[in-house]
Amino acid sequence: MDKKLAFQILGLSETKEEEQIRQSYLTLLKGTNPEDDPEGFKRLREAYEEALRFAGQQDEEEEEEPQGEVGLWMKRVREIYRDILLRREAENWKVLFDDPVCAGLDTFLEARGQLLGFLSGHSFLPQTVWVLLDQAFHVLEDFDALKEEFHVNFLRHIEYHVNTGDFLDYNLFETLDGCVPENDEEADEYIKEYFDIKNRLENDETEGVAQSLSDMKRHGVYHPYEDVERLRLSIRLKECEKGKELAEELIGRYPEDNYVRVWTGKIFYDTGETERGFSQWETVLAEEPDYYMAKYFAMHHLVDQKEWDQAGKYVNELLKVNRRDEELLELQKEIDNALVPELREALDKGEPHGELSGKELRSFLGWRLFDLERYDDILTLLAEDSELETEEDGLELKAWALYRLERYGEAIPVYQAHLKCVEENEDDEKERASKAAQSHRLLGVCYYCTEKPDEGERETKTAIELEADERIRIDCKYYLADRYLSLKEYEKATEVCDDILETDDRFYPAYLVRQEACYHMRKAQQVVDDYYRAIDLYAGFDKPYLYAAMIFYDYNQYKDAIGVIERARENEVEFSKKLRFQEAKILRMLSEDAESRKRPLEILNALLEETKDAAENEVEDRDAIDRAEVLFEKGLLFEREEKLDTAIALVQEAITLDPEEPYYVLVLGNLLRDSEQYDRALVQYKRVEEVYHHTEFYFGMGVCWQEAEEWQEAASCYLKAIEQDETYRDTNLRLYRCYVALYRLEYKQEYFDKGMRYINKQMEITQNRGYRLWDRGNLYSDAMETALAVADYEEAIAVGTVPEDEIYILWQNIGLSYTNDMQYEKGYEAYRRAVETMGAKDVSVKGYRGMAECLQKMGNYEKAIACCREGLAVFPADSTLWDTLTTCYSSMRLPEKVLEVQEERKKALGEDEDYYSNIADTLILMGKTEEGLAVYDDAKRSYFKRAADRQELAELYMEWAGSLADVIAYEKAAKKYKEAATLYGDSRKKFKAEWRVAKNYYMAGQREEAACWAKKALGRLAECSIREEDYLTYTKYAPVQSGWLAWCYLALGEKERAKRLFERMEQLKPCAACEYKKCFESALWLGCYYYTEGEFEKAAALFEESAVRYGDVLLEAKFLLQKIRDGSNGFPPESEGGTKTQGAGQKPGFMARLFHKKTGPVK
Secondary structure, three states: OOHHHHHHHHOOOOOOOHHHHHHHHHHHHHOOOOOOOHHHHHHHHHHHHHHHHHHOOOOOOOOOOOOHHHHHHHHHHHHHHHOHHHHOOHHHHHHHHOOHHHOOOOOHHHHHHHHHHHHOOOOOOOHHHHHHHHHHHOOOOOHHHHOOOOOHHHHHHHHHHHHOOOOOOHHHOEEOOOOOOOOOHHHHHHHHHHHHHHHHHHOOOOOOHHHHHHHHHHHOEEOHHHHHHHHHHHHHOOOHHHHHHHHHHHHHHOOOOHHHHHHHHHHHHHOOOHHHHHHHHHHHHHHOOOOHHHHHHHHHHHHHOOOHHHHHHHHHHHHHHOOOOHHHHHHHHHHHHHHHHHHHHHHHHOOOEOOEOHHHHHHHHHHHHHHOOOHHHHHHHHHOOHHHHOOHHHHHHHHHHHHHOOOHHHHHHHHHHHHHHHHHOOOOHHHHHHHHHHHHHHHHHHHHHOOOHHHHHHHHHHHHHHOOOHHHHHHHHHHHHHHHHHOOOHHHHHHHHHHHHHHOOOOHHHHHHHHHHHHHOOOHHHHHHHHHHHHHHOOOOOHHHHHHHHHHHHOOOHHHHHHHHHHHHHOOOOOOHHHHHHHHHHHHHHOOOOHHHHHHHHHHHHHHHHHHHHHHOOOOOOOOOOHHHHHHHHHHHHHHOOOHHHHHHHHHHHHHHOOOOHHHHHHHHHHHHHOOOHHHHHHHHHHOOOOOOOHHHHHHHHHHHHHOOOHHHHHHHHHHHHHHOOOOOOHHHHHHHHHHHHHHHHOOHHHHHHHHHHHHHHHHHOOOHHHHHHHHHHHHHHOOOHHHHHHHHHHHHHHOOOOHHHHHHHHHHHHHHHHHOOOHHHHHHHHHHHHHHOOOOOOOOHHHHHHHHHHHHOOOHHHHHHHHHHHHHHOOOOHHHHHHHHHHHHHOOOHHHHHHHHHHHHHHHOOOHHHHHHHHHHHHHOOOHHHHHHHHHHHHHHHHHOOOOHHHHHHHHHHHHHHHHHOOOHHHHHHHHHHHHHHOOOHHHHHHHHHHHHHHHHHOOOHHHHHHHHHHHHHHHHHOOOOHHHHHHOHHHHHHHHHHHHHHHHHOOOHHHHHHHHHHHHHOOOOOOOOOOOOHHHHHHHHHHHHHOOOHHHHHHHHHHHHHHHOOOOHHHHHHHHHHHHOOOOOOOOOOOOOOOOOOOOOOOOOOHHHHOOOOOOO
């Protein structure tokens, strides 16, 4: 509330006496009951507070006296402007503008600048003054230059008023008695309040208007239009009788003013003086034929009087101004429905209708049918007159009819013919251009609608060039921009919108098109800028909010996005389905718990119900939203809830509805991956691998290949991921793991090198150095780089980033590294530390295993047995501890204890292949060979009875074959190995059996069979992508793997090659965790080579050496030595007799079993 109004309400002259203000307030308060008049009470209180605020202010300092010529001249400007009666007189301004200040070279620009600066905030002047100002200061001529200094809207305000007459007649302004304007703002405030009231009434807002009109007198200015608004308020409130007296007064005082005539006429008309009112409107139209409200009221009167011809003329003229006015369109139909029968009858009788006859009558009837949307009737009407059909008016009418019938292809040649007629017409150039512009515009639409965008663009641009009416030009440009938008030509769309807004920066639709186009071009700032500009113009439409929210969402600015949604709600925007959907997406991203996810779920469920209803009822919904998209978003919401099964089901349903959307497939792959359904995830990823090439996609696909142990495929995907982002998630770590796996499988040094490269890269970017040292230590351990491995493990412990409850695993890995390197004392100590640091004894069995193994390999059997018993007390079902316990008793030559242990083992583990083989081995060692071998028959029956799987059977046959080979029953051994090879599914395991088949057939003298199986075995290595050079140089098992290859080459007849490989075994560092200082297998197998070559003396020496190295009776060597000593020539017969000890190289026995298990470090 301003100061003047406050003192007006209090009934006081302006004063700073607070007591006087208080007394006046208390007096008025007695007559104001807040229950009866709450608004009056509120106004009185606000007035009292404003008056007190003014009383408490310090007096403003007097303005400094202006200096200089321009300053003094501007003082005169302000004095004239302050007084509305002086301001309205053009002569006063002419004198000012004739001042030398306005012409001087050194003062012109300064004077213009200061004047325009003043008027930018004081812009209510009559047109005559604006014209004088432009003439004096060349504002329109220097428009572009002045835009650098003044806002373009202000300059356009000047341009408008230079070219447009005043609505308010400044000559009608009066000052109220005794009122002297205090400042420049008094009359301006009056005018502003007047236009605010006028606009409120035009928007049918009546509340508070009467009070606002009453408050205007505080400004000390009066204009008769103030009273016209009082009349309009009476009309709105249907209280015309109350306004009649004021109307009579106004028309008496201002009989020539058309605004007064129109609204007093309406009062008279609505109070029963219809002819008087109509007469006033006709008088106005005689003077101003385009006066809208006069024509509007007159048209209604003519409709009431059923004077259809003139009413139709008026309504069509009104529609040219307001083309989408529904009331006018309905009135037009009413008028046309009344006219058409009369026109048709006149046409059929060949009689004139008023001044119309013949072709003119037919054409007029056609246009009335057009208004009624009877387009087929128009075509029939035109077909009755072939001459009219080929003339300009007939062609235009026909083209319009075809256009409205959406027969665009047929309309094109008609428009083209119409354009030709227009060109030949003798109308003035302006008229021809207007007609041509319209036809080009509609022709452009026809081309666009027949999917000929190039022609559509050409015709629309031609229409824009020809059109003189700026409003229609803007509409054409808007149509073109919208077409560009629909064709995804976003740059062109924005260029046209820029052009529109350069002309009219209040053309709201252009902001919408540009905003959407910029969204698709990812011009985020422009999207946001257009959002603010659009809602400044009109805050009630949802589209600006939608794209602003979307761009913020896309850039992960979710708080800004929800701010847009909240502002839309504050502005009482009706939320479209798309805006509600966007709100749900934003809320999902902001949600932190189940409670905060309830609201987005409610929105999505409601949208699903609405889309379901629309589909079932076959309702065309312009605000439709894709049901698949809603289902997909709901799936993401459940993903956030970690309800992956539900999320997967929803996304699958979305894909069913929209199978062509690749993003749904990608996310389904991610969900399946996260739910560890890797095979299914891969199927989805493969469907879209031609579409997506980004980091996340390659990472996700890599994870699935990795989980499927397809290491090469996984590595390929991860490499593509880090090409785009070398620090993406844990991709370097995953690459390390892939290459470690490949190194263990294919033994290539390059995989070791790559694994090392990527774990080092991960160490550069990781936050947890401890874990990455741990990983690198594992790789060093695999390569038998014991010192480096142990150094990394120890540093991992020292850095302090590995949790305390995981430190024991690092000690286990240190123990494993030392054990593989045959440093059993250090290995034992590390395993002991592991057991000590793991807290609860049942956390991990590996410490007990490791301690027992190290003690056993050091020959400390009693302590090893105690360690096994300690471990088994906690982990009774651990087969490795039972194996070590068995090996200890076997090494101590206590077969009865071995058998007792097997019965204990059976209670804990059941009857597995180790149970049977250990019993068989022990019985054979005890000299009970037949009884020992018979154990395998019992085992086989037991396995079949309990339906053992192929793997279990294969392992049993491997043990059986080993026992047969130990007693040199080579052919039978070969057959059992063949059965194992058949049962195995994995190429590596098949190799394990098949090289042994080749070896035993070779020893049995069956060279062709041996060669066949050797070839198969080598083929298995090729299937596993293992190259010989890599296989032979893999440090961990280089000796024994050299021996396996040697047997294959010997079986193939490559004797020298085989011999070199057997000899090579002697030169290599022992295999990991080998307990023998020298390789007994190298001596045994080289002895076998010499034996098969007939060099029995060399063979015998090597067999004896192998037994020494083994430290026990080596049965295969014993039997072959016996053959040599007996003088038997050739290969031995199949023998069932003799005793049996371990045949290392045939099957893993008690002491070699752990050695042959390729255990690796643990993470």
